[in-house]
Amino acid sequence: MAPTRRRMGLLTCLTLLTAAAAIGSLLLGPVDIPLPRIWSAMLGHGDQVTDTILFDLRLPRTLIGLAVGAMLGVAGAAMQGYLRNPLAEPSVLGTSSAAALGAVGALYFGLSELHPAMLPLLSIGGACLSLLLLFFLAGRSESSLTLILAGIAVATLAQAGIALALNLSPNPFAAMEIMTWLMGSLENRSFDHLWIALPCIVIGMALLLWDGRALDALTLGEDGAQALGVDLRRTRLRLMLGTAIGVGGAVAVSGSIGFIGLIVPHLLRPLTDRSPSAILLPAALGGAALLTFADIAVRLINIMNELKLGVVTAFLGIPIFLLHLMRERRLW
Numbered sequence: 001m002a003p004t005r006r007r008m009g010l011l012t013c014l015t016l017l018t019a020a021a022a023i024g025s026l027l028l029g030p031v032d033i034p035l036p037r038i039w040s041a042m043l044g045h046g047d048q049v050t051d052t053i054l055f056d057l058r059l060p061r062t063l064i065g066l067a068v069g070a071m072l073g074v075a076g077a078a079m080q081g082y083l084r085n086p087l088a089e090p091s092v093l094g095t096s097s098a099a100a101l102g103a104v105g106a107l108y109f110g111l112s113e114l115h116p117a118m119l120p121l122l123s124i125g126g127a128c129l130s131l132l133l134l135f136f137l138a139g140r141s142e143s144s145l146t147l148i149l150a151g152i153a154v155a156t157l158a159q160a161g162i163a164l165a166l167n168l169s170p171n172p173f174a175a176m177e178i179m180t181w182l183m184g185s186l187e188n189r190s191f192d193h194l195w196i197a198l199p200c201i202v203i204g205m206a207l208l209l210w211d212g213r214a215l216d217a218l219t220l221g222e223d224g225a226q227a228l229g230v231d232l233r234r235t236r237l238r239l240m241l242g243t244a245i246g247v248g249g250a251v252a253v254s255g256s257i258g259f260i261g262l263i264v265p266h267l268l269r270p271l272t273d274r275s276p277s278a279i280l281l282p283a284a285l286g287g288a289a290l291l292t293f294a295d296i297a298v299r300l301i302n303i304m305n306e307l308k309l310g311v312v313t314a315f316l317g318i319p320i321f322l323l324h325l326m327r328e329r330r331l332w
Contacts (some may be wrong), residue, residue: 007278010271014234014285018066025062027327028052029299033058060191065295066288067194068186068250071201073287074280075243076261078166078208081276082239083148088257089261090247093147093240094154096258099251100182101124101158107178108165112265120196120252127248130154131240147236184255184310197249205284207238212277219276228281257310259317260287267320290316 026038033050041050072090079088102122105106106112114121137150153218169175214235218224223230251257262285265279273280294312301307 002149002153007272010268010282011285014268014282014289016071017314018285018289018292021079021289021296022062022066023194024296025065026058026294026297029058030287032236037113041325043129049214056095056190060194061186061189062292064197064253065186065260065304067198067201067293068257069244069289069291070284071204071250071287071288072257072260072282072291073264074205074208076285077236077265077279077286078211078215078239079243079261079277081279082211082218082236084218085148086266088148089258090243091155091258091261093134093151093243094156094158094249095127095244096128096251096256097155097158099123099127099248100127100256101161103161103181103255104165104178105250107181108169108174114191117196119195120249123244124200124248124250127244127251131244133157135239140219162305178310181255183308184307184313185298186254187254193253198252200245200252204242204244206244208246209280210242211235212274212280213237215276255308255310257291257313259313259321260291263320264290 023035027033027035031053033053037046038054040046040053046054076089079090079092080086082088085092085093100123102125103119104124106119106122111122133154134147137153162178164226166175166178169178212226212232217228217230219233220228226232246262250286259314265283268282268286272282290314291309294316295309298307298309298312
């Protein structure tokens, strides 16, 4: 009973933390809005300025931040459990890089100017194409090492494509637009972006959460998992599809944001029984809270140009990662 109470306590605390992040995201920014004015606007009695700031700017930005953070957190936890590698995250399989390449292609060829949906759709398409290439390179092998090596090849190819686009940019402004998107941001996002990304994120998270027990069995190795009745091929297919669809949709609207999928599972693992299935849902809540708090920090830092979210998450993630590295080194 104690482990169940501990898990429920952790989920409750993370839910409250995520709610606090969401409320803070609505309240705080270049123009602070008091909670009573937000409540009035929610009830339909707000003034025009408050309605514009809240519903056109902050609410879609907050919801996208929560959804993207949750997707990156659960994808990182699932990848670490499946590959049994503490350094695993969605980028290990090349999904993030391929999604970024699709978006860069939309920017480079001017397709993003035809319709706002073109950039997200090409980003999701890039992630799905990377999945096909990943399966082609990995073949029928059920080894996690083979999958990691194939993912590195896919990621390297995608990054080379991004570098080529930057190198061949017709003018400095095009290159700057690509670089700005690659640094990651939730600025100027609308409900249109949310409706494009949300179905992909929901599908991706559902596929990843489905295989919690299979991830627990894989801690015994491939042979041990098969002995327990786990179908490794179907498990791998669901995990890869969930990562590609979910992360593709997330990257499509936020740009490249690193360290969330890597750091959040490490922060939460000591608070659980350390089984992969026990980390998935907490990682989703923790990722949502961390990314939203980082986005609040982006808005509150008073500089001429708003910092990019990917830069802030990198600065937040590196110290935590180094502390974890030093702690683990003492155990070696």
